[in-house]
Amino acid sequence: MSEDVQNSEVQNYGADQIQILEGLEAVRKRPGMYIGSTSIRGLHHLVYEIVDNAVDEALAGVCKVIDVSINEDNSITVIDDGRGIPVEINKKKGISSVEVVFTILHAGGKFGGGGYKVSGGLHGVGASVVNALSEWLEVIVEKDGKMYKQRYERGKPLDRLQEIGTSDRHGSTVTFLPDKEIFEETIFDFDTLKQRLREMAFLTKGLKIVLRDKREGKEKERTFHYEGGISEYVEYLNKGYNTLYPEIIYCEGQKGDVYVEVAMQHNDGYNENCNSFVNNITTPEGGTHYTGFKNAITKTFNDYARNMKILRDSEENLTGEDLREGLSAIISIKLPEPQFEGQTKQKLGNSEARGAVDAIVSEKLTYFLEQNPTTAKIIVEKAVLAQRARDAARKARELTRRKTALEGMSLPGKLADCSDKNPANCEIFIVEGDSAGGSAKTARDRATQAILPLRGKILNVEKARLDRILGNEEIRAMITAFGTGISEDFDISKLRYDKIIIMTDADVDGAHISTLMLTFLYRFMPELIKQGHVYLAQPPLYKIEKNKNVWYAYSDEQLNSIMLEIGRDNNNKVQRYKGLGEMDADQLWDTTMDPQSRVLRKVEMDDDNIAELNVTFNTLMGDNVEPRREFIEANAKFVQNLDIT
Ligand code: TSJ
Numbered sequence: 001m002s003e004d005v006q007n008s009e010v011q012n013y014g015a016d017q018i019q020i021l022e023g024l025e026a027v028r029k030r031p032g033m034y035i036g037s038t039s040i041r042g043l044h045h046l047v048y049e050i051v052d053n054a055v056d057e058a059l060a061g062v063c064k065v066i067d068v069s070i071n072e073d074n075s076i077t078v079i080d081d082g083r084g085i086p087v088e089i090n091k092k093k094g095i096s097s098v099e100v101v102f103t104i105l106h107a108g109g110k111f112g113g114g115g116y117k118v119s120g121g122l123h124g125v126g127a128s129v130v131n132a133l134s135e136w137l138e139v140i141v142e143k144d145g146k147m148y149k150q151r152y153e154r155g156k157p158l159d160r161l162q163e164i165g166t167s168d169r170h171g172s173t174v175t176f177l178p179d180k181e182i183f184e185e186t187i188f189d190f191d192t193l194k195q196r197l198r199e200m201a202f203l204t205k206g207l208k209i210v211l212r213d214k215r216e217g218k219e220k221e222r223t224f225h226y227e228g229g230i231s232e233y234v235e236y237l238n239k240g241y242n243t244l245y246p247e248i249i250y251c252e253g254q255k256g257d258v259y260v261e262v263a264m265q266h267n268d269g270y271n272e273n274c275n276s277f278v279n280n281i282t283t284p285e286g287g288t289h290y291t292g293f294k295n296a297i298t299k300t301f302n303d304y305a306r307n308m309k310i311l312r313d314s315e316e317n318l319t320g321e322d323l324r325e326g327l328s329a330i331i332s333i334k335l336p337e338p339q340f341e342g343q344t345k346q347k348l349g350n351s352e353a354r355g356a357v358d359a360i361v362s363e364k365l366t367y368f369l370e371q372n373p374t375t376a377k378i379i380v381e382k383a384v385l386a387q388r389a390r391d392a393a394r395k396a397r398e399l400t401r402r403k404t405a406l407e408g409m410s411l412p413g414k415l416a417d418c419s420d421k422n423p424a425n426c427e428i429f430i431v432e433g434d435s436a437g438g439s440a441k442t443a444r445d446r447a448t449q450a451i452l453p454l455r456g457k458i459l460n461v462e463k464a465r466l467d468r469i470l471g472n473e474e475i476r477a478m479i480t481a482f483g484t485g486i487s488e489d490f491d492i493s494k495l496r497y498d499k500i501i502i503m504t505d506a507d508v509d510g511a512h513i514s515t516l517m518l519t520f521l522y523r524f525m526p527e528l529i530k531q532g533h534v535y536l537a538q539p540p541l542y543k544i545e546k547n548k549n550v551w552y553a554y555s556d557e558q559l560n561s562i563m564l565e566i567g568r569d570n571n572n573k574v575q576r577y578k579g580l581g582e583m584d585a586d587q588l589w590d591t592t593m594d595p596q597s598r599v600l601r602k603v604e605m606d607d608d609n610i611a612e613l614n615v616t617f618n619t620l621m622g623d624n625v626e627p628r629r630e631f632i633e634a635n636a637k638f639v640q641n642l643d644i645t
Pocket of ligand 1 (some may be wrong): 078082174
């Protein structure tokens with residue numbers, strides 16, 4: 001690098017520099033266009049953006065470790081051991097390549113109408129967007145024995161890239177502090193970063209990603225390193241389930257520009273858990289790659305079953321749905337120019353991906369089935385059983401439909417409905433137990449609050465086939481009360497209540513019942529959760545009385561602070577509520593149901609984290625007791641864990 005370039009005054013902006021600054025100014029004016037939002041979600045996208053660049057270096061085979069730190073001041077440092085960002089002067093722009101990376105908007109980076117990240121190349125919008133949205137950013141490059149550094153403030157370089165010393169390692173280090181003028185929230189959440197970084201590590205086999213929290217009192221560290229890549233991801237998805245066979249089926253190959261990797265394994269459950277990715281970005285709505293995968297599975301297993309005479313000529317083909325019952329899979333493809341479609345731009349559109357995945361999975365799976373006849377037979381037999389159950393379920397469902405058509409909307413007998421007919425004003429409490437249900441019926445505001453008492457624990461939908469689920473009285477009561485129908489029949493415009501409030505005892509059993517309820521909603525009416533209609537009521541844990549005054553405490557901390565305030569003496573009476581049933585109607589209204597004073601917790605889910613949410617449910621609801629216990633112990637407040645944003 002020549003001396004004069006290093007020392008030139010940045011203040012002398014040329015035409016190029018002015019253009020660059022205008023570009024970054026546009027990012028600061030409309031950040032949402034580039035990172036989706038300026039909420040906590042957008043904040044975390046900054047980290048993924050920087051890490052993506054280092055992951056690209058790993059994909060090129062020249063980076064083994066990526067180290068991500070949340071620093072004491074809530075800045076982020078990402079270090080890799082790659083080749084180091086090129087430092088030579090870019091002939092066209094007259095500045096170092098490092099400066100190009102941090103100041104010129106990524107040509108391919110585009111955003112769809114829905115505001116979701118839609119990568120143009122292997123990475124997203126680029127490091128320049130992160131730079132523009134940071135109060136300051138520092139980059140250090142180590143390569144060829146030298147160390148270079150440059151600092152920016154709100155996107156503007158303070159000086160040119162400087163050679164600052166020598167180094168015997170190679171790599172890139174980027175530290176940035178998100179701009180408080182831009183973001184509504186600038187405190188990073190360790191668990192949110194943890195989930196995405198774990199996903200990235202699963203998707204890039206061999207890459208080691210270390211996440212550290214260096215903030216005072218929060219110090220911790222996690223390492224993600226999977227030599228098995230997506231095969232280990234499938235193993236992780238099936239943790240807590242009994243698998244049907246020991247092998248993880250793995251297919252890999254390249255066709256044209258499309259690199260395809262698929263891993264899968266069946267468990268003895270009934271839900272499909274297939275997650276697809278393009279260039280390491282999740283595609284919750286699937287698309288051509290997922291279609292190619294489904295085509296290959298259906299065709300290959302049917303061909304196999306017929307060749308082996310497990311299916312006779314007179315018998316019908318197995319359907320794709322039946323073959324995917326209990327299937328956990330990761331479909332990960334990489335291609336140069338992904339096209340995203342659909343309302344939220346989360347669905348892959350490239351037609352070449354369909355053929356590539358279909359061809360590669362068909363070929364490798366055919367070979368696998370020939371080599372592993374015992375496993376092949378287990379899968380086909382499970383699908384045959386699923387086929388039969390599906391027939392039974394269809395009959396049960398037709399019966400339900402005919403009934404509603406004949407009798408009109410016949411609401412369940414146990415439902416105490418509200419009188420207001422405008423759903424926007426209405427809420428329904430799903431209450432555990434008949435006695436609490438009775439109190440709730442007395443306490444409620446009859447105009448706007450409906451009560452549906454449920455008896456005991458509701459059916460665990462993770463452990464039952466559709467015919468049994470639809471036959472369950474409690475579940476049918478909820479379906480008819482909500483009015484929306486389920487699964488493919490689901491229609492949110494028919495929702496009869498704006499809020500669905502789950503009200504259970506504040507103990508372990510209550511938490512379990514809430515989880516069963518949420519599992520049901522998540523599997524059959526996920527839109528209710530996505531669109532924010534589902535809530536958890538928050539009954540108090542304690543009642544404190546002193547001289548005819550009454551306080552309620554919703555946590556142990558609150559109990560302590562109340563006791564401190566009123567003084568600990570013999571006039572205090574503290575009652576620990578063991579269940580909703582111990583409250584009379586007035587108390588229940590005051591503490592838990594009155595819209596003016598109650599606390600509700602909204603249940604949230606996020607497309608970014610579908611695979612994670614699936615894990616949460618599998619671990620809690622699957623068969624193996626051990627992982628479930630670990631999970632509950634590790635997440636004492638586990639219902640909050642559903643608030644994955
Ligand atoms: F872009 C960035 F600043 F966000 C960033 C880039 C952040 C981090 C943490 C790492 C990186 C990065 C970039 N790590 N490694 C690289 N490598 C290159 O940019 C590179 C190096 C050498 C060559 C070559 O052809 O010799 C090519 C490239 C693209």
